[in-house]
Amino acid sequence: EGLIEFYDSFKDMFEFFCKNTTIHGTIRLVCSDSNRMKTAFWTLLLLASFGMLYWQFALMFSQYWAYPVVLTMSMHSEPKMFPAITICNLDPYRFELVSEHLIQLDRMAEESIAFLYGINTSASLFHMNEKNLLVKNLSSSGNLSRSSFKLSQNFSLMRMPDPNNRSGKKQSNVGFRLCDATGGNCFYKTYSSGMGAILEWYRFHYMNIMSQLPVIINISDHEEQIEDMVYSCQYDGEPCRPSDYVHFHHPVFGSCYTFNSKGTDPFWTATKPGIPYGLSLILRAEQKDHIPLLSTVAGVKVMIHNHNQTPFLEHEGFDIRPGIATTIGIRQDEVNRLGGNYGKCTVNGDDVNVKLLYNNSYTLQACLHSCFQRIMVRKCGCGYYYYPLPPGAEYCNYNKHPAWGHCFYQLYSRLRNHHLNCFDQCPKPCRESVYKVSAGTAKWPSSKSQDWIRQALRHQNGYNSTSHRLDIAKVTIFYQQLNYKSVNESPLLSVNLLLSSMGSQWSLWFGSSVLSVVEMFELLVDTLVLSLLFCLQRFRSKKT
Numbered sequence: 428e429g430l431i432e433f434y435d436s437f438k439d440m441f442e443f444f445c446k447n448t449t450i451h452g453t454i455r456l457v458c459s460d461s462n463r464m465k466t467a468f469w470t471l472l473l474l475a476s477f478g479m480l481y482w483q484f485a486l487m488f489s490q491y492w493a494y495p496v497v498l499t500m501s502m503h504s505e506p507k508m509f510p511a512i513t514i515c516n517l518d519p520y521r522f523e524l525v526s527e528h529l530i531q532l533d534r535m536a537e538e539s540i541a542f543l544y545g546i547n548t549s550a551s552l553f554h555m556n557e558k559n560l561l562v563k564n565l566s567s568s569g570n571l572s573r574s575s576f577k578l579s580q581n582f583s584l585m586r587m588p589d590p591n592n593r594s595g596k597k598q599s600n601v602g603f604r605l606c607d608a609t610g611g612n613c614f615y616k617t618y619s620s621g622m623g624a625i626l627e628w629y630r631f632h633y634m635n636i637m638s639q640l641p642v643i644i645n646i647s648d649h650e651e652q653i654e655d656m657v658y659s660c661q662y663d664g665e666p667c668r669p670s671d672y673v674h675f676h677h678p679v680f681g682s683c684y685t686f687n688s689k690g691t692d693p694f695w696t697a698t699k700p701g702i703p704y705g706l707s708l709i710l711r712a713e714q715k716d717h718i719p720l721l722s723t724v725a726g727v728k729v730m731i732h733n734h735n736q737t738p739f740l741e742h743e744g745f746d747i748r749p750g751i752a753t754t755i756g757i758r759q760d761e762v763n764r765l766g767g768n769y770g771k772c773t774v775n776g777d778d779v780n781v782k783l784l785y786n787n788s789y790t791l792q793a794c795l796h797s798c799f800q801r802i803m804v805r806k807c808g809c810g811y812y813y814y815p816l817p818p819g820a821e822y823c824n825y826n827k828h829p830a831w832g833h834c835f836y837q838l839y840s841r842l843r844n845h846h847l848n849c850f851d852q853c854p855k856p857c858r859e860s861v862y863k864v865s866a867g868t869a870k871w872p873s874s875k876s877q878d879w880i881r882q883a884l885r886h887q888n889g890y891n892s893t894s895h896r897l898d899i900a901k902v903t904i905f906y907q908q909l910n911y912k913s914v915n916e917s918p919l920l921s922v923n924l925l926l927s928s929m930g931s932q933w934s935l936w937f938g939s940s941v942l943s944v945v946e947m948f949e950l951l952v953d954t955l956v957l958s959l960l961f962c963l964q965r966f967r968s969k970k971t
Contacts, residue, residue: 440953448946451938452476476936483932487925494768495919504910509662509695510757510862511687512706512904513738515680515728516656517746519718528636529718531578536629536720539584543601543621576639579825582832584628587617603628605833616836622723629720630679631832634812637678638822656682658884658899659709662695671695678813679721680728680740690734697906702754705905709884712749713898725749727900731757731862735788741813742792745866747900752871756907760861765916772857781852784815794853799842802849807834871901 434440445453455469521529540546586599601624602617618624660667671694672684686706687695697704710727730744738744747753766772773779776789783789784797800814809823809831810816823831841847872880884899920928933939 434953434957437954437957440950440957444946444950448950449939449943450946480932480936484929487920487928487932491920491925494770496765496769496916497919499915499917501913501915502910503913504908506696506698507759507909507911508690508734509687509697509706509906510731510759510860511685511690511734511736511738513683513685513728513730513732513740513744514656514708514710515677515683515740516711516713517722517724517726517728518681518713519678519721520676520681521718522640525636525639528576528578528639529633532629532632532636533720535578535632536625539628540625543584543586543625576636576824576826578632578636581825582628582631584624587615601625603631605836606830607833608830612833614833614837616832626720626723633678633718633721634822635824635826638812638824656684656711657708658711659707660686661707662686663697663699663704665694668694677740683728683738683740685738688734697909700906700908702903702905705903707903708901710747710900710902711898712747712900727902729755729902729904731755731864731904733788733790733860736790737785737787737793739792739796745864747902748868749897749900750871752869752901753866753903754868755864755866755902755904757904758863758907759911760863761911761913762859762861763913763915764855764857765918766857769916769918771854773854774857776856779853781849784817789856790859791853791855795842795849798849798852799838799847802847803835803838806838807831811835865907872899 434443442457445457452469452473456466456473582603582605584601584603586601588599600615600617600619601621602615603624604613604615606613616624616627618627660671662671667686671692672686673688675683675685677683712726724746726749727747728740728744729747730738730740732738732743764770764772766774773789776783776794779789779794781794781798781801783793784800785793787793796814800810801817804810804817804820807823807828807830809828810820812822816822821827823835825831838847842849930941933943937943
């Protein structure tokens with residue numbers, strides 16, 4: 428009796444509740460009991476209000492459980508670290524172990540171009556004397572069997588009619604045929620552009636040749652000195668130091684150097700924006716040992732990227748034209764994602780199911796390449812030459828794996844069309860920096876200054892060239908502004924905002940507060956207890 432109130436009937440309890448509750452409109456249910464029409468009207472009105480209230484609640488919870496986000500942008504201005512810069516000379520090595528096969532491949536390409544277009548390219552395209560080829564000798568592997576590998580003649584370029592040609596003009600595709608291990612399932616890797624077909628055909632054979640090299644190549648004894656590629660390097664007016672760059676070799680883009688790869692040296696801290704405070708390079712753009720069908724571009728490849736990040740030059744970066752001074756202004760944007768229920772992202776890649784094959788920090792491209800390589804090793808029995816290998820795997824070549832090309836191109840098509848699960852397994856980083864660039868160019872050196880600039884380079888760096896401006900390039904990379912834009916994800920509906928919206932709806936439809944909810948809960952408890960007492964009383968009366 429001290430905890431609950433006793434009523435003679437449910438009607439008395441309901442009348443007491445309607446007359447004393449803070450919920451608006453309930454008193455009209457009992458004060459106009461003599462007028463049944465009014466009572467019915469207010470009853471329907473209250474029920475409709477309850478229905479609208481809980482319909483709004485359902486919409487709020489469905490929106491909350493969808494975990495929407497809103498983007499907020501803020502500007503920050505502070506000294507920051509200069510990004511990592513990777514440059515490549517677009518002049519890949521002709522390693523001595525495979526140089527003979529590359530010469531044979533050049534001859535096959537010459538014959539294919541002559542067959543397709545009737546053009547004799549021996550004097551223009553493959554003009555290098557075989558005896559004068561600059562090759563890199565791998566003494567540790569020079570005694571490996573060279574005759575064990577032979578270029579295959581089963582992937583000849585051919586013309587095929589274009590099935591989608593409706594213009595009536597004579598158009599044909601160019602491509603080569605790829606078959607599975609049984610030879611029964613074949614398809615043509617075709618291109619509408621003959622140039623694209625020839626380049627892809629050459630790369631396909633090139634990968635098979637380069638797979639003969641050891642997996643780990645020690646190029647420290649053969650690498651070019653940076654002075655052979657970079658005639659001048661200055662950052663913030665100070666000359667660059669030997670510790671400021673790391674060297675690696677790319678099978679397509681040649682000898683590459685990455686400046687400020689770690690991003691920990693205070694020397695590379697950017698304190699002022701503008702051209703004088705950026706990185707200024709004078710680069711060699713010669714093509715001594717150029718493989719003409721591997722890359723049709725002459726110049727220097729440049730990529731701006733984050734520290735401790737593998738530069739994927741085939742997907743990003745831009746080319747610097749010889750004989751041109753290029754100024755590149757960069758602006759930094761920072762993206763912060765919520766992750767968890769609000770989106771799929773990873774902080775450092777430790778929670779990703781794909782084990783990276785790269786020794787640098789997590790990026791989406793590194794994860795996709797690692798995922799694809801592992802699937803290819805499992806499906807095709809060998810790995811794609813441009814990506815690192817998992818433990819125990821070997822690179823593909825059609826002498827050992829005749830059907831690897833058929834397997835690779837089908838898998839890559841599925842990856843490009845998002846039919847492999849790599850995009851599901853590889854989330855975006857929760858935090859990443861994006862660099863936006865804007866470039867300007869000018870003729871360099873000018874006709875008035877080229878003589879003394881060439882003399883200065885010859886005296887300082889042993890520069891020796893008879894061409895006019897076509898073997899050197901100048902590039903300057905600088906911060907346009909030190910302020911950067913930060914794009915942050917935040918929940919559109921937090922718990923506090925959800926409760927506030929629910930309170931607003933409750934107040935809108937009933938003009939009441941949280942205490943009114945407690946009153947309704949009290950009414951429910953009283954109803955249950957009173958029902959229990961009435962049942963107990965009836966049970967005792969029957970028993971008596």
